[in-house]
Amino acid sequence: MKVLLIGSGGREHALAWKLAQSPLMSEFYAAPGNPGIGEHAILVPLNIEDHEAVAAFCKDKAIDFVVVGPEAPLVAGLADRLRADGLSVFGPSAGAAQLEGSKGFTKDICARYGIPTGAYQRFNNAPKAKAYIRAQGAPIVVKADGLAAGKGVTVAMTLDEALDAVDDCFEGAFGAAGAEVVVEAYLDGEEASFFCLCDGKHALPLATAQDHKRVGEGDTGVNTGGMGAYSPAPVMTAEMVERTMKEIIEPTIRGMAESGHPFSGVFFAGLMITKRGPELIEYNVRFGDPECQVLMMRLKSDLLPLLLATANGTLDQVSAEWSDDPALTVVMASKGYPGAYEKNTPIQSLPEAGEGEKVFHAGTGMKDGVLVATGGRVLNVTASGGTVAEAKGRAYALLDRVRWENGFCRRDIGWRAIEREKTSDEA
Ligand code: AMP
């Protein structure tokens, strides 16, 4: 099978690493990819925003299957364009990608299908949004409607913070994404990410993970794309998974089909586990980054048939096997991230990874024959172990052998799960 993977981050390196192990793979291309992905696939310097160029490449190489990693090309309709040529594609249509592309769209589906989520209202002007916020009181959450690279959400603990966030949105801080604002109730609990494949009709639950979104140790400081993750998420017990499937995923599948946008791809449900049970914070329509890296480390099954079955409507005929061993990944980022940082700093050397270990490339490139850091999040140092504590130990031991002067990381990834492991040892 000839496969093209779209994307260039750590998530795509993890997908490429796993897909390349499939005996079904005959030719493997990635666009635009990165030097890590280049260990597994032939890199193609395509502009992935140019859908005609991607379609022409697929025709030229007689590609059978396209896997789209990131959300932006999905929201822009790349999957629709390629399907119009008869290609099999992993990833939702633009209509179905609204689940990530528009928070208001998702909230309306939740309301119509009784999916548990924070109570909300949508606004297209500041005075009405502010009046609603004053009536509700703080804490309260203000969100730009559209894609804002994870930066459009303000969890306001005071009324003033919430009112300022409304002004930011309508004054253009998030561009077109902020033309509409969703104000929603603050949910109190522990967060978890849940991943589930869906082919429009059938669902195949994958696994759970927890991300560390804040830049600073102890989960402090500003939000980032994610500084590290581990899988599974201990808060997602078998009962919580079952409730999430029944109360959140299944009604969403029905709602999407009935709204004329059947969902095909991976649901990445951001959940808050509250006293009432799982409640939806948001949907993403692609794998999490860096959550995907730990999922791929734990997946024992061949990934390619799972993604193919998702694209072809045969998910009821496959199953996924997982290692019980937890996996943990630590993000190494350029100093200054998520603010301004220096680009093209040299990475002197990467360590040789052993069994159950892998350094995924997230933001790297080659410059004059030297590996350099090209992005904010640059490397994802990943390991598995018998416990989260053991996986953490192995990941940091590997990370300490990375030689990159401009890199930094958090040293406490996994702390919540490790606390739990300690408590259950003592019990
Ligand atoms: P999002 O971009 O929607 O994932 O939101 C970013 C982060 O804001 C989430 O990971 C949560 O930590 C927090 N958040 C979003 N919505 C809520 C909510 N309704 N209640 C509490 N925290 C929230």
Ligand code: GLY
């Ligand atoms: N790690 C969070 C995300 O991929 O959106």
